Amino acid sequence: MNELSASSRITYRAVPVRPGVARRIRGLSDRTLAWLFITPTIVLLLAINIFPLLWTIYLSFTNYRANRANVPTIWLGADWYQSILTDPDIWAAMQVTAHFVIWTVVIETVLGFGLAYLIDKKFRGHGMWTTIILLPMMLSPAVVGNFWTFLYQPQIGLFNYVVAFFTGRAASSFQMLGDVTLSPWAIVIVDAWMWTPYVMLICLAGLRSIPDYIYEAAEVDRASKWRQFWSITLPMALPFIMLAVLFRGIENFKMFDMVNLLTGGGPGSTTEVASITLKRAAFESWRTGYSSAFAIILFVTVFGLANIYVKALNRVKSR
């Protein structure tokens, strides 16, 4: 995430104050004030994020179970890590997660970039329509996701009705949430509906950052529109597209709320993304040690992948 801290890398010096003036300024020194201002945030994060993280790491090496707190805790070493990494169910969950992340990111990027490209043509009223398109991503994924279970109802749902209307099939002939082949796509559709505007907004910023004179120069050189798109528009918007992919990738890797309400991981475990597996292990089977180890593995995976990705992103940006 080095790229994000780029803005913070410009180190400012504390405001130089002449000695004569300094004497007049009573009160706290800048150094004290700096720590006074920053410490509360750090303390809060240490208490609510870092301490629990360390505790999770400790628990992941033990047989602790939250529902049997009186059973003496035994140190297990790396047993859980070994059993998780060799567990076919975990790998199945990771595959479901990968399917979900890859397809949502691909669909959202293509649709989002396409929309941004069209909006950038600045037709009349584009501001209002952009705001309307943005709405789904601001709403609670849980509450809205829950309502999609109604739209997906085979007998009465609007989604099935519309699909039936256009394809001529019977509306009750397919179940988006009950069918093992369709349900992974049901969650992809809802996520794409919600988060395409997110990618669109970032891509739009990218397209608007391309100065007009580059296109003017291309026109002078008689480059075709097609050529302009591939040689100017896409490469110059690429860092923005990649940033959007990064944010969506991280978010969807952690996806819990929408999937939990739409399918709860079912039917069977066909939509059981990693967070659902984790929730089942931690809060339904109460295998606290085991789920802690899985949580750490997930965290390291996100963190590692994000770091590799940011390196690639920085390389693209510096081109």
Place this chain on the structure above:
Amino acid sequence: MTSATTAHSVVEPSTTTRRFAGSLVVLYAIITMIPLVWIMLTAFKSPDDAISYPPKVMFKPSLEGFCNVFTTRSRQTPEFIRSLGPPQGLCDSIARSRNMVVAGPSNYVPRFVNSLIIAFGSTVLAVALGTLSAYGFSRFRVPLKDDLMFFILSTRMMPPIAVAIPIYLMYRTIGLSDTRLGMILLYTSVNVSLAVWLLKGFIDEIPREYEEAAMIDGYTRFQAFVKVVLPQATTGIAATAIFCLIFAWNEYAFAVLLTSGNAQTAPPFIPIIIGEGGQDWPAVAAGTTLFLVPIVVFTVLLRKHLLRGITFGAVRK
């Protein structure tokens, strides 16, 4: 923004291109709005209209969904209902037409109030802490500044369930389970990273010369911060506050795992609104509609700052 001078430039899209682009975008906008419009329509349907096939677009509006989300009802015999006095209010008469009587208020209002208290409480805390830290990071030489900033951001990469496991154990030990205070602290810790990153960007944009001038006039650094920087940063603070508010308002994972009754917010409650024989969709839709309206208003207010908010300040217009 295109300046007026480029109005005749060769790069301006033609009218045909614009119309074509416009109609595609409008088509997408309409399709994307259908689920939201459907929620609102369903909120005003009677249960029979809500589950009719083909789905009804035209129907007789009913407030039954709203009544059902606010009340609990019990089924009674027609004789018993006839023996009662005249119905008290609209909801009672709707319930009586279905051989039920209103038994009391539902949990929707308490859950909604929890959502309000927790969202506002955590927003105030996160923005207060975030403003101080952002000023500190923006203006002072802090050792390991980049590392601290990155540390603050990296706390967002944990899957919420992974955070919830130790928080559950910790809160159980110190008695914060299922309390509003516990949820406020948790949401503050999540929001503070966003607040620091966003506000640092906003404060970076305020010229430091203003404070320097104030300090030469005899203000202390702290007075300069309060009287010069804070008023300048009002827009940024307001935008950040709305983002924090929206996150806390929408949050589901922590709420469903860490609260059960006392401190439960609306998102885990709305999906479990059930009537007789399955989900009471008009009631769910009514509860959802009321829950979403504030966010729609905020989104419209925020539209100039959305981009910044969703990218942690990485992209500024």
